Amino acid sequence: MDALLNLGMGFQHALTPEALLICLFGVTLGTFVGVLPGIGALTTISLCLPLTFHLDPLLGMIMLAGIFYGGQYGSSITSILLNVAGSAPSAVTCLDGYQMTRQGRAGVALFVTTIASFIGGSFAIVLMIFFAPVLADVAVSFSAADYFSIMLLALVTASTLAVGSPLKGLCMVVLGLILGLVGTDINSGQFRYTFGIATLADGISLVALAMGLFGVGEILTNLVSGVLPQLENTRVTLRSMIPSRLDMKQFWMSCTRGTLLGSFVGMLPGTGPTIASFMAYALEKKIAKDPSRFGHGAIEGVTAPEAANNASVQAAFIPTMTLGIPGDAIMAVMIGGLLIHGITPGPQLINENPELFWGVVASFWIGNIMLLVLNLPLIGVWVKILSIPYKLLFPAVLLLISIGVYSVNNSSFDVLLTFVFGMFGFWFNRHGFPSAPLLLGFVLGPMLEENFRRALLLAEGNLGTFIEHRVSFAFLVITLLVMLAAVMTSKIFAFGNSKMESA
Amino acid sequence: MQMRTQNNNFISQGLDNWTRGLQATALLLALLLTACGGQEAATTGTATEAATSGSDYPTRPIRVIVPFGPGGLADVTVRIAGEELNKSLGQPVIIENRPGAGGVAATSAMLNADADGYTLIVLTNGTTIAETQFTDLPYDITTDVRPVSALAWFDLVLMTNPESGLTSLQALLDYARSNPNGLRIATINPGSTQQLSAELFKSKAGINATVISYRSTPDVLGALIRKEVDLVIDAYTGLKGAIDGGQALPIAVTGAVRNPAMPDVPTVAEAGVPDYVVTGWNAIYARSGTPDDIVAKLNKALTEVTDLPEIQAMFLELGVEARASTPQEMQERFLADIFKWREVMKNANLAGQ
Numbered sequence: 001m002d003a004l005l006n007l008g009m010g011f012q013h014a015l016t017p018e019a020l021l022i023c024l025f026g027v028t029l030g031t032f033v034g035v036l037p038g039i040g041a042l043t044t045i046s047l048c049l050p051l052t053f054h055l056d057p058l059l060g061m062i063m064l065a066g067i068f069y070g071g072q073y074g075s076s077i078t079s080i081l082l083n084v085a086g087s088a089p090s091a092v093t094c095l096d097g098y099q100m101t102r103q104g105r106a107g108v109a110l111f112v113t114t115i116a117s118f119i120g121g122s123f124a125i126v127l128m129i130f131f132a133p134v135l136a137d138v139a140v141s142f143s144a145a146d147y148f149s150i151m152l153l154a155l156v157t158a159s160t161l162a163v164g165s166p167l168k169g170l171c172m173v174v175l176g177l178i179l180g181l182v183g184t185d186i187n188s189g190q191f192r193y194t195f196g197i198a199t200l201a202d203g204i205s206l207v208a209l210a211m212g213l214f215g216v217g218e219i220l221t222n223l224v225s226g227v228l229p230q231l232e233n234t235r236v237t238l239r240s241m242i243p244s245r246l247d248m249k250q251f252w253m254s255c256t257r258g259t260l261l262g263s264f265v266g267m268l269p270g271t272g273p274t275i276a277s278f279m280a281y282a283l284e285k286k287i288a289k290d291p292s293r294f295g296h297g298a299i300e301g302v303t304a305p306e307a308a309n310n311a312s313v314q315a316a317f318i319p320t321m322t323l324g325i326p327g328d329a330i331m332a333v334m335i336g337g338l339l340i341h342g343i344t345p346g347p348q349l350i351n352e353n354p355e356l357f358w359g360v361v362a363s364f365w366i367g368n369i370m371l372l373v374l375n376l377p378l379i380g381v382w383v384k385i386l387s388i389p390y391k392l393l394f395p396a397v398l399l400l401i402s403i404g405v406y407s408v409n410n411s412s413f414d415v416l417l418t419f420v421f422g423m424f425g426f427w428f429n430r431h432g433f434p435s436a437p438l439l440l441g442f443v444l445g446p447m448l449e450e451n452f453r454r455a456l457l458l459a460e461g462n463l464g465t466f467i468e469h470r471v472s473f474a475f476l477v478i479t480l481l482v483m484l485a486a487v488m489t490s491k492i493f494a495f496g497n498s499k500m501e502s503a
Numbered sequence: 504m505q506m507r508t509q510n511n512n513f514i515s516q517g518l519d520n521w522t523r524g525l526q527a528t529a530l531l532l533a534l535l536l537t538a539c540g541g542q543e544a545a546t547t548g549t550a551t552e553a554a555t556s557g558s559d560y561p562t563r564p565i566r567v568i569v570p571f572g573p574g575g576l577a578d579v580t581v582r583i584a585g586e587e588l589n590k591s592l593g594q595p596v597i598i599e600n601r602p603g604a605g606g607v608a609a610t611s612a613m614l615n616a617d618a619d620g621y622t623l624i625v626l627t628n629g630t631t632i633a634e635t636q637f638t639d640l641p642y643d644i645t646t647d648v649r650p651v652s653a654l655a656w657f658d659l660v661l662m663t664n665p666e667s668g669l670t671s672l673q674a675l676l677d678y679a680r681s682n683p684n685g686l687r688i689a690t691i692n693p694g695s696t697q698q699l700s701a702e703l704f705k706s707k708a709g710i711n712a713t714v715i716s717y718r719s720t721p722d723v724l725g726a727l728i729r730k731e732v733d734l735v736i737d738a739y740t741g742l743k744g745a746i747d748g749g750q751a752l753p754i755a756v757t758g759a760v761r762n763p764a765m766p767d768v769p770t771v772a773e774a775g776v777p778d779y780v781v782t783g784w785n786a787i788y789a790r791s792g793t794p795d796d797i798v799a800k801l802n803k804a805l806t807e808v809t810d811l812p813e814i815q816a817m818f819l820e821l822g823v824e825a826r827a828s829t830p831q832e833m834q835e836r837f838l839a840d841i842f843k844w845r846e847v848m849k850n851a852n853l854a855g856q
Binding site: 046049050053140141143144184185186187188189196198199201202269270323324325326332333336339340342344345346347348349409410411450454457458460 | 572573575578579582583598599600601602603607608611612636637639640641684687692693694698713715716717718719721722724725728729731732740741743744745747748749750817820821853
């Protein structure tokens with residue numbers, strides 16, 4: 001009941017005209033930059049951070065948070081309509097979302113995405129209201145060994161992201177791991193594969209990689225193949241947006257799984273929405289009765305990742321606001337916004353600044369409802385993008401990608417890198433190498449290695465540490481089961497085939 | 504009635520911020536165009552203006568490049584000081600973040616601009632470490648820039664988990680000496696002031712310790728909370744919340760004198776490890792060749808700004824001391840720190856690249 005009373009107080013602070021206006025501004029801006037490929041929440045929040053220095057801390061947080069979760073709503077739109085990732089977490093939404101568009105189901109895809117995003121976000125907010133301190137304690141108790149085993153499971157499922165040849169998928173995972181090695185080794189400080197290029201000392205930019213593979217590469221493929229994605233009928237009626245009964249059944253289950261997974265991943269400090277959405281997709285495909293539907297417009301391939309990344313960004317506030325330990329890079333920037341007001345997030349924040357904590361939580365609800373109201377009627381407008389002639393659309397998208405990538409680090413080298421990856425992406429597309437496993441390998445690889453070595457350093461080189469930690473042990477067992485299952489099913493599959501042939 | 508005035512203030516301030524935000528966006532776009540369009544064009548285009556003498560300086564906005572992302576200590580201190588500089592110099596001070604690569608990206612950007620005092624850079628004690636860490640830098644930091652003034656000084660804090668029972672530096676040292684595996688110290692990434700301070704602590708205290716690297720200050724704090732490590736060495740700013748909230752117990756500070764924010768916490772030297780002192784700093788630098796009178800004007804303005812009581816108070820809140828210096832003092836400090844950290848890296852076997 002205390003939580004509800006506090007929440008009531010939060011609403012008092014979040015329902016003032018200024019707070020409502022600034023929340024609307026935040027989520028609208030977030031949606032907008034989310035739609036623009038490359039320009040993501042991190043860039044926008046960094047740019048808007050100075051604006052908050054003179055605002056009331058609560059208003060500043062409401063705005064920045066609105067940009068953050070608003071961006072997750074927006075970024076799936078570009079993925080679904082153009083097969084160009086709006087941001088890294090939405091890259092995986094391209095796989096089935098774009099196929100739905102090609103089947104003339106863009107309206108349905110956007111509709112379920114918006115609803116799934118809302119559900120994912122709302123669930124994580126409920127968690128935050130009732131269980132924030134407990135969950136934060138649990139999340140922070142995860143040690144390096146635990147992280148290693150969780151990442152290992154994610155990596156093992158990564159190869160299922162492949163459409164077509166599993167071998168090619170595995171190749172791409174490994175390539176992603178190798179690309180992830182580039183940069184400064186966190187344990188020794190040594191540079192690896194930087195080739196004397198100072199910018200590479202920080203590693204390859206995730207945005208550059210994602211935009212190259214899932215943006216420039218796609219555009220090149222379209223241009224060379226000559227089959228331009230022009231849709232005849234771009235009129236979206238309310239009727240065309242309504243999912244079929246079969247869709248709805250698949251929707252609820254995948255949305256629930258995505259939400260739970262996203263909330264879990266989001267709470268773990270150091271992860272982020274990209275891991276959440278990719279893992280959600282992999283999970284859906286893994287447990288689907290007919291995995292071959294994925295990559296050909298399966299609705300779960302859209303709802304699960306979108307529910308997961310929205311749940312994840314909302315859940316990332318749990319450790320940030322209750323322990324002062326940010327869930328990801330964007331949260332860290334937001335903490336900077338509070339620092340300038342002399343507020344340091346920590347365990348005392350809830351007690352010392354209750355109006356700030358509960359006001360922000362209340363604004364999450366308001367913001368998510370605003371996004372729902374904002375996005376549903378806009379679907380018809382977004383789909384109109386498809387009626388723009390491709391010869392006008394693609395230069396505009398390329399320009400936006402360049403600006404977006406540049407703005408992350410103010411680095412023209414990153415723009416160059418994007419186009420190099422774009423050419424690789426084009427080559428991958430032509431030869432049936434899936435890009436999604438590469439991206440996940442790239443994100444997970446460095447975390448896997450870093451935590452493995454840290455765990456061993458902490459345990460004085462004793463490998464038993466991975467079994468001694470309970471969480472780690474549990475995840476290792478699950479990983480083993482997943483691998484066994486994969487081997488078993490492929491054997492049964494091969495056996496079945498040979499029987500058919502002999503018959 | 505009072506409520507209403509506040510609201511009006513809020514709106515006018517908001518508008519003010521808006522214009523500034525727009526300016527920043529315009530600058531960003533302009534920068535993008537110059538970066539893509541070729542840097543020669545940009546340099547020759549403004550070369551004519553560089554000849555203007557310092558007497559009417561500044562006549563246009565001043566750009567300060569910060570080699571870190573927004574929200575960090577360096578960024579926040581420069582932004583606060585920038586507001587005041589804006590008032591005293593009569594021109595906007597625009598902060599531009601160019602994070603990463605040990606400051607190489609930021610320094611290169613700065614060296615592409617003219618030596619006219621309109622493009623400045625924030626260097627930190629981290630720059631003096633990068634000097635040894637990066638062996639083939641595309642510039643020579645000791646001659647390509649000239650100091651204007653120091654801005655902020657800060658110490659690091661040694662912290663333990665309050666439940667560990669290691670409530671004093673002496674208890675920590677005893678524990679380290681009695682434990683066969685020594686001490687586990689968590690710091691942020693290799694090549695940081697924090698990590699080298701830990702290495703320096705290890706050698707000055709003569710103890711056996713493993714320094715474990717984490718990606719960020721919150722990660723370091725997490726490690727301390729779950730008792731993965733015995734000691735954390737990091738700046739006060741990022742861990743103020745943890746200290747106030749009882750997650751971390753400060754047992755000593757690394758400065759030459761006690762930290763005014765925590766007057767009860769002794770310095771490391773007082774508590775039993777003599778001649779161990781680490782003080783970090785942020786300072787404003789200009790390109791070499793910037794006219795003396797411009798540097799003098801900026802130095803005077805910065806000295807006035809850092810002396811302002813409200814700046815003193817705001818910096819103290821962040822756990823740092825606002826204090827300017829003469830260019831000469833800064834130069835000496837810079838060279839001394841390069842030497843100091845080079846020795847630490849050599850002793851700790853941390854190779855340069």
